[in-house]
Amino acid sequence: MPMPSWRSAKAWMLPLVTLALIGGGSGRFSGQENFATQLWTTGTAVVFAVLIVDIGIGLQRKDFGLDLIAALAMGGAILFGEYLAGIVVALMFTGGQFLENFAQNRARREMTALLSRMPSRVARYEHGRIADVALSVVAPGDLILVRRGEVVPIDGIVAGGAAVLDESALIGESLPVRRKSGQAVMSGSTNAGDAFDLETTRTAVDSTYAGVIRLVEAAQRTKAPMVRLAARFGLAFLALTLTIAVAAWALTSDATRALAVIVAATPCPLILAVPVAIVSGISRCARRGILVKDGGALEALAAARTVLLDKTGTITDGRARLIEIKARGDLDPLEVLRLAASLDQSSPHVVAKALVTAARERGLLLDVPSDVRETPGSGLTGRVGGQNLMVGGWIFASTRIEDSDFRREIEAWIRRDGTVAVIVAIDGALAGAMLLGDQIRPEAGFVLRQLREAGVARIVLVTGDRADLAADVAALVGVDDVISEMKPEDKTSAVEKERARSYPVLMIGDGVNDAPALVAADIGIAMGARGAAASSEAADVVILVDRLDRVVDALRIARRSRRIALQSIYAGIGLSVAGMIAAAFGYLTPVQGALFQELIDVAVIVNALRALGPPIVFGMASPRLSNEELLALEAEHRALADVVDDIGTMADRIARLPWERAKDELERLDCCLRDRLLPHERRDEQVYDRLRRKYAAPDILAGMSRTHMEMQRQIHNLTVMRKTFESGTPTQAQLYEVQRLLHGLEAITRLHFAQEEEIYRSLEIE
Structure with a gap:
């Protein structure tokens, strides 16, 4: 039976301390002073012992501050017999730890989804048959079978026939690509067509996808830990507390006054108010479809000043959509679309699905096709409503339609960058063509303007697309800079370059190729509704709905939560300092100091809970739009x-x-x-x-x-x-x-x- 982890063992501290406080209180009210003392002492001692271990671990990492004040308060309470004060401090400390752990345990940054996406076994041809073998034993020159829907496990070249691949997760191209026999295929692509044979050119560990995984793991190792908000105040507050406590002891020779100062100084505004405000912000983000993985991520998001944006799937919709229809003069364009979509119902191809979606959005009633024959990745033929239909790409269609003025017009019309053309022929005659492309999200312009209003000083578009296509998008949405034709390692370098220019940096992406940059950035946001699992695992924040404007929501919630946390810190520390001074002059005993801290706790926690809801705006009682x-x-x-x-x-x-x-x-x-x-x-x-x-x-x-x-x-x-x-x-x-x-x-x-x-x-x- 496995031993419990140190983290899970610490999870029992809060219920233990709560029971000890309640049990001791019951014992005191019933006249059993010794029983109450033993329970309070035991509860305080357990937390004190765990805290000493944590402090030791922290000192090895050169990380100390808040825990030391709490340990001094609990240790002093036990030493000087102030057992009630000790258990109250222990309760406040473990409560803060519980809230912090709750935020962190919402999601752990592990590479499970990234690793599980890559198949561990492949179908390899051996002596005229197909054998299921481990990916690790595949060598360059082996011939393997990649089935429909599978992820290409290893770099290679298409061996015979053709392959239709979805490379959006790797290079950001939203439309499927066709690879002919002899053309190279990258691992990590998804087979969007029929099964094809692949001749491997590398081992699995040297392939493209494995390289992306190594980039992510390297970025995780080198990424500096986030400096938490409470820790920034901890050292200064610790120094002030010890100075006042030592001065009170030295000037009055009364150790109890020093203990009262330390108890009154127990940094509950930092231990409790910050986690409450941050967890409240995380909860509010969740209601908007935004998963924030831990409190540190929310704090880092609030400080972001530079934003790097991926293009495909982030600025753009990431899906092929119908842009325009051109039909022969005697035909209704919507009827051409209806017939093409009716036939395309039989195909799993992403472009076929886009045409079916476009037809249904326009309220067109589709017929059931018959005699359908598909050339994977090229086109289909079949019958719809008694007519012979052909739907496919230009290469597929050009050999099946006769030359005419309309054919030459269509051939010139479909030559547009960033689009894919679908040709339609009815009974052997060219009927028309449709252009599909990846469109910019309708909220993109608004989001970028709102990011600037929220305090973002610089916005950079980073993409694997060609420079001309990236420049067109950049000009439309209005970014400060654009970097194109990037590989995964290039995006990581861009993050480092922007960090040197302006700190901290926020990266937003959705593909496997974005995962290393999402980890390398100070804060990574993944568009997780349709994005790759790798990006969601690597990111600190995941947008669970297909809306870019949720990024603005996350940024505003994070900054408001941080602002509320700071308000609680300033108010709480100010009151704590007042209590410390009162204790130093003998106006507060240790127990009174602990109770005074409880009052401070209530005030700062109530204030911190404001982060759960939206800002209250006065003077706008008016009709609201649902x-x-x-x-x-x-x-x-x-x-x-x-x-x-x-x-x-x-x-x-x-x-x-x-x-x-x-x-x-x-x-x-x-x-x-x-x-x-x-x-x-x-x-x-x-x-x-x-x-x-x-x-x-x-x-x-x-x-x-x-x-x-x-x-x-x-x-x-x-x-x-x-x-x-x-x-x-x-x-x-x-x-x-x-x-x-x-x-x-x-x-x-x-x-x-x-x-x-x-x-x-x-x-x-x-």
């Missing part, structure tokens, strides 16, 4: 995506369609704008009115309201134009005016939706 209302408005934006798409599609097609059909579609679009878009904007305007009343600012959001007016004006103009065309066919100039109006309406609507989503997220309350 999170449900805000989320509903965001959901309406997603539901209106088909309407906004329709505006742009109509602008592209109106000049190419037969006029009778164009007139019908224009009328349908006009009705849709009036029946769906304008009612939504009127609901938004009601929200604006409530915000104006809340903040007593009639001009707040005036620009947003002006945009509502402009959208309504343009829709009215569209209606007027449409009605003028009822009597005859419009001229080319008139069609050009309609196109201009529609392009302008689409642009202003998309921009307005993005602005509103940022506003809605900034307004969410706890």
Whole structure:
């Protein structure tokens, strides 16, 4: 049977001391003085003995301060027979230890998830069969099988066929990549396609993923321990306490006065108030979907002045999303999307799933496909609704469609950096194409502005992406610097460089490649909702919901908790000093000093508990917006995506369609704008009115309201134009005016939706 650890043995101190205090009190009230004395002495002596061991361990690390004052108080109480004072001090000390351990035990920084993600056994080809062998015995040149969904265990090259890989956790690329036969594959990637053969080029210990693990472990070894808030005050307070105690003893020759000074000085504001404020802050973070692993992490977060941000999955959404659709002139783009998504229901590919999601967000009803055949990582063919369909990448599609002007138009249209194209053919004819990409989070701009308002002086974007793609994102969100094309070790170096420039440094990331930097930083925050397990294990703070704005919440809660803790420290130490002086002049006995400290404890703990709730703001009794209302408005934006798409599609097609059909579609679009878009904007305007009343600012959001007016004006103009065309066919100039109006309406609507989503997220309350 294993021996209990020193930490678990110490966990019994608080209940032991509590029972001793209660039992001794009962004995004294019943007249059993000796029994009370024995219980109080025993309880105090146990805590004193444990404390002496801790002090010895701390001295070896050159770490001492608060514990020494408590030990002096308990030892002096036993020596001079002040047993009640001793047990009260012991209770206060063990209570503070319990709170501190509670915060630390919420999550331990271990590498279990990081190590467990890598398979320990692999399927290796041996003499014409597949054998299950230990990863450690695989040598360069061996041929192994990587099944669908498995993590690539070792660096190698694709041997025959092709591999579709998700490398987002390693290099930050949100879209899957295709590796042909003979191309290199990094360990730590996930097989997002069918099983493939891999010829190993390294041993497991020399592979990419193992190197990341070594970087994390090295960063953990070299990371300096955090200096806790209470410890910063401990040494000065210890020196002051000993000075007053020694002076009282020397001037009066009364050792009891010295003991009374030490008891009155027992640093309960530091032992109790700081843990209470910090644990309260951790609890409040948890309610916002933020896991803070220990009190030291919250304290370090409060001091952050420089922020390093990963791009993919942090600034961006980290998922492929539909950006734009281009359909042949005689086809409805949404119908092209519906057919493609219907076929893609049969594929597990990440791009196929993105198309299915986009179709469902637009309320499209999908058919059940038949005769589906998939070329992994390339495309699919099958039948949907009686039509032969082909959906896939350009290389897959180009050999299956005939040359035409529309084909050449599509080939030029899909050449955009940072996107992936999906080609759709119906009955052998090119029907259209869709572009997908990783989009910037709607709250990204708001978050960066709020970080600066919260006291962050420098924000740096760090990414493994190409320099041009990183520069585009950096220009949009507004960072101070951008570092691109980075490997995991480069991100760690960037952290060290920023630390030399400005201390302390906060790193935010979500991938395996971010794990070393998360450990190396003074405080690491992992986007854990969809991020890699490695980053969550390596980080000090984990955001459990897929929202970047929770970083701002965490920073504000941490700084408020630290501010409240400091208030309690200053007030508590001030009162303790007053008690020490009173004890030095003989106005307080040791027991009275202990009780005086109890009163101080109550005051500072009540103050520290304020960190559990939000700040109290006076003078703002006004209508509040519920999170449900805000989320509903965001959901309406997603539901209106088909309407906004329709505006742009109509602008592209109106000049190419037969006029009778164009007139019908224009009328349908006009009705849709009036029946769906304008009612939504009127609901938004009601929200604006409530915000104006809340903040007593009639001009707040005036620009947003002006945009509502402009959208309504343009829709009215569209209606007027449409009605003028009822009597005859419009001229080319008139069609050009309609196109201009529609392009302008689409642009202003998309921009307005993005602005509103940022506003809605900034307004969410706890």
